[in-house]
Amino acid sequence: MEILVCVRRVPDTSENEIELNTAANDIEREDLVYSINEWDNYAVEEALQIVGRVGGNVTVVTVGGEDDEEVLRRQMAMGATHGVLLSDEAFSGSDGRGIATILKGFVQKGHYDLILTGVQAEDGGAQVGGMLAAMLDYPFASLVNSIEVLPGKLKISREIEGGNREMNEIDLPCVLSIQTGINEPRYVGMRGIRQVASIPIPTLGVAELGIDASCVGESAAKVKRVDYFVPAMGKGAEMLEGSREENIERLVDLVTAKGGLK
């Protein structure tokens, strides 16, 4: 099975303190540590487990620049056979739809039975997978937390409310967005990454992908982020500022008043 996983390099949420910069129009990017988007990591692991069972190859692709190569290499160290970088000046400023257009261009150059993305990335967009599927006219399912391979199709479950699982059958080729917790991703150590450090990673741009440049990039973007801000606390919580003993007393009073304690 040929599986394509669309991945993204994002600031690592657990190893960074996300703060606004001094100009208060973006987050402070100096000193950020980047890594692969957590959802995408689960997707790559799932792809590797599938080809481990049924044979095939895993290709990882990302839209970005030179900096994003490290994420491709890490996933190749994890076991992906190919890594591809889609990079072009014309791509910068693309919104989700633009990214999906670029990926579509790449997908159509090859033959993939299954395309995986993570459910979402740090911007919470949760859109690229669904958009890509619609552009390709492939069936789509989001929030996938289990995959069983059958001839010509997959049996999948989606995570819905209450922790219940919605079981579906989906024809191949298709696009799935993968939810965290679907598996336990294997560890990728420094040694593995060093071993793939010099494998060439093909870079494809507008020309190689045969994309209409007017459909991607900033000018084509229908959705743009204007700024970052931290909302004024305003009507937030009443903060208890006393000593711990005082806070506990006050808290017990408040909770009792609300019927939380007899």
Add this chain to the structure above:
Amino acid sequence: MARIFAYIEHKGGVVDDSAAELATAARQIDPTAGPTAIVTGWGAEMDAACQALRPFYPEVWKAANEQLTYPNAELVRQALVKILPGESILLVPHDHFGIDLAPGLSIKMDAAFVSDALAIEGVNGTNLKLVRQEFGGQVSAHVTCNISSGAVITIRPGAFKPQGNGSANGLIVDKSAQAGTPVAGRRYLETVVTEAGDVDITKYNVLVSIGRGIQEKDNVAIAQELADAMGAALSCSRPVVDAKWLEKSRQVGTSGKTVKPKVYLACGISGAFQHLAGIKGNPFIVAINKNPKAPIFQVAHVGIVDDLLEFLPELTNKIREMHALSTK
């Protein structure tokens, strides 16, 4: 301005809470016109849902087809594409269905797409300005969306408070013929319900809820003791279940249970929306967290910045003392 539609989810004839929220959001986008509800489904349950919407929406479009008995987003999408007029704005809740339906729909409608909108700032020409969050809720962002060719927007559940007096007396319009019979490459099989755990947290009035801040499995006992002292149930956010410190049945959130307690103690919970979305009914929320900037403090009623591993045992002792005194 373009017409605004709201896709309404329903189950067993009962309309989802998001219905009223979407109406509010729609009115914030266009205060002049009333939005139109869209319902897909089949049979008496669907009709009951349509009836329930009439007080809130001036018009209710229904697309009935046996294929749509279960809301399979792949099928629903096709029906919507057929019945939605060009350049419409469609609002959908940002839940497991909305995530499934909306992005692909925006492509088929050739419309813009914005996910997880928290607030509407206003329309300026062809640009709609919205507020979203990024980085797990740690920062907010203003976003503009070009709605000249329409838009599909998913709305954060609970972000828009239901309004209106229910006097819309909506008209039900049958669009089933136009919707046709959809066919898709994805077929719904069944829903597997999670096994009931020993404790049903949805039945409790008071919940002590723990998050990543509990740090390790052995500390869960600290929270359990507080819950016991309060006569409450112990619940948690997703990371605690992922780490296997509590069973899934204890999880509150979009992929967990929806709870409606009177009092909710959020201990070491950052306040990511997926968790908060599981808390309905506007309970009295107490937040205890070491990080004064945790988003939970924005939704809590009372906040305490402290180390929960130290705070909770003292709180437990205090409550036990109280109970001991009151029984004398």
Add this chain to the structure above:
Amino acid sequence: MMEVMQPPTLASSWLMYWHLLFLVTHVLGIACFAYIVTRRLVPLARAERDFRFNQPFVRLRRVLRFWLGQWRHPRYRTAGIIHLLIFASFILLVIRAFSLLCFRIGDNFAMAGFSGSAGHTYDIITDYAATIVFLCMGVAIIRRVVFKPARYAVPAKYGRDHTADAIFLLALIALLMTADSLFAASTAAGRLARNEPFEGLAFLSLPWILQRTLLSTSLATLWNLRLGAYFVHQLTFYFLLCYRPFGIQFHVETSLFTVFFAKLNRGTVKPVRWGIDDERLAQVKSLGVKKFEDFTWKHMLDFYSCADCGRCSDNCPANAVGRPLSPRFISIKARDYCFQHYPMLGRANNGTPLIGGIYSEDEIWSCTTCGACEEECPLLVEYIDKIVDLRRGMVDDGNVPQSLQKPLKALESRGNPYGKVEKKKADWTKAQDFQTTCKVNIVDGSKVADTLYFVDSVTSFDDRMQSIGRATARILDHVGENFGILGAAERDSGHEVRRFGEETLFMALRDHNAEAIKASGVQRIVTADPHAYNALKHDYRDIPPVEHISQVIAREVKTGKITFNPLENGSVYTYHDPCYLGRHNQVYNDPRAVLDAIPGLKRVEMSRSRDRSFCCGGGGLMLFYEPKEEQRMGVKRVQMAAEAGANVIVTACPFCMANIEDAIKVAGLEGKMTAIDLAELADQQIAREIPKETAVHGG
């Protein structure tokens, strides 16, 4: 003395056939043994190499001490004494056994053994030796059957009980002694019956007793008894010889080699591959131990040599709290695997993965590398290197528990397991009250110092442990040390990273730190973190010498630079030896000297102290691992302190502090028991003059 005399009833022709039988038995026995030993060496020939031939004289001295001197055995007194007696007796009996085997039994009652008074003395001694062995066998069997020491028990998951096998072997050895003694007894009785002179048997020895029972036996019977005893002796000897390599008794042959080749340098971990230096490691296809043949020959020899005594597991803290690790069974299972896959007849089976086979992942991750097992083993069997090698294999395969992947990833990107930003590494020095009394400078080129205070991650970033950092700095300040810290340039020492099998990441951390240390120009290093201490001392190369703060304080107490104010609080203190300060580096006395130098401090020892200290739960990455256990190690340790009558535990390691303080809460002893770090206590009690102006360090 062979006197030719006609035997009373036996036809001499039969004797010829006996001799043939004996000869055949000899040949078969030796051939069998040679074959068996050769087969046992096959896996060793396929094993990874191990450099164990250095410092032969040091090794020889250790053989004298640990093998001949049975140095470790008395740690378990009863078993130790029994084994000492058996071992000493065996050594004495070696010559006697051989001489009996080579003895050509003639048609008379000739005495085996040597002539002359020396020979007779030897015979007397060995008569007693044989008796002692016989009695010890009896005692050993009774111990096994009646008293059943807990450490011999075999938990159900490891298979069936070993008691039957043990008794079988003990009985056989007893039989061997009996046969030997019966031979001597029947020979002496025969000579007595024929009025021939003979040297007396040792009074009240087994041969002597047996001879007394044979006083009225007929000569014919005596002759048959003698023949039979000889044959039984021979058979039993060869049976034991050939049977030993199939079980734990193989240690009789292999123990000498295991002890000779035992690891000389404690505290460090074996290289990934002997003979392959760091730069060439990238070319190695597979790291660590994944299949049996990946072990080195010495480790395989260890598996052969395990005597199943259970002392390691008896002292293993992981075993004590119900984690799935029992060091004894690491050896036994590997040995059984080896026996099964390298059979006596037929080809060796293909190597199957060990993890998921004889070992489980949790079993291998459960080890805190405390070293209690290695400290205890009378045969000096090594465990830590094997565990680390198995972990290296799992890391190489990407098979790392999710709970460890996060801190490892953080170590890679931020240089500390907490994922904290590097530039905040020195924030602990900026605490309000501290800064005004003690300014700590960062040796970054613009500032120099003689001494580096290597703080390491937990002390730098953990809110609680930062006070240990500040106490240490104040102590160094007080003794006038010109010291500084590396600040943001300091990465985690990598001590646990290495012991958890991530060698590549460890090398990156080590190389970075080593460079920063050398660039700083310091002459020596001090740390309050025993894990950092161990790493800097043993895992790092070419850096200045390192000391632990307890050693510094102890020395300055002697020089008089440090004097303590008296302590009058009525508390009872006990010192908990951190594994990496105590057992691995044998710093036991300095911390105690410091405590004893504080006037009025009442100190007690826990029953498990010094080299028998009980691990607190582990440090570094072990704090992130989620083990399956019935209880926490820290809780057990805190209970031990309470049993010793203490209400304050003093420790000299931030990880011990974290585990113990946590355990005090979990054990429900809050308010009844507290913990304090040695540096904190010393800092608290140091007699200081009226505060001077802010002392500035590193400049």
